[in-house]
Amino acid sequence: MLAVFLLAVAVVPNGQLFACTPVRVWDGDGPIWCREGPRIRLAGIAAREIDGSCRTGHPCPRASGIVARDTLVRLLGGAKGRSATGHILVKGPTLQCRSTGNAKGDRTGAWCAAPAIGDISCAMIATGTVLRWRRYAAGHCR
Template sequence: MVPRGQNFTCTPTHVWDGDGPVWCSEGPRLRLAGIAARELDGSCSAGHPCPSVSGIDARDALAELLGTQTGVSRHGHILINGPTLRCSSDGSAGGNRTAAWCLSPLYGDINCAMVRGGWALRWDRYWRNHRC
């Protein structure tokens, strides 16, 4: 986990769902901070915002924002080849995941792009003072 407030880079290699985790070749696994997407099975976790877009559509949108899909891992993760993101840690997202705000050289703020596209909803509890 990357400590809160620390900046780091993430070259995405795998995506699980619309808000993460995203595996980075540099080591961290990140969850996009301040947003919530549906789970892949279509459900929403209790207490989380629940967008209308399916979990699969949200995952595919995130994968497209992060780079080119190159396949599927044996565990079902979407494999990605994409540019390096500049990220800022918001601390732990549970387990070994880092909650992060990330900028893509192609699409800008990925967290905001997911909300703008309707694939995820802003989660006010964790959004803090983030600006798109």
């Protein structure tokens, strides 16, 4: 008999601090897959989807989804390859994150900081590839 196990990724509870060592990235606002388990959707920002679209009701930056993703990848230490599913593999420093709770599905919304960069969401806004999402920014990145 073949047993099949599904690994459920838990959402980190709102307000909890946690570490994230990035291993792969999908687009400019996440998800970022952490070696420790969580999948992070960066808080307070909005990026175009990889196909170039913007979701209804979301801020819509001018930069393409690919440009935003590649910018995030560079901030996280650079591309180390690509997975069979199209995710960009990264190997960067461990981020210190604070959860904002569930970001739909199995993603944790979070504010994360890297040692040499500081707040990743604010750094992405400064690049001009994403927009500050006032509804979720909670006073960050002014």
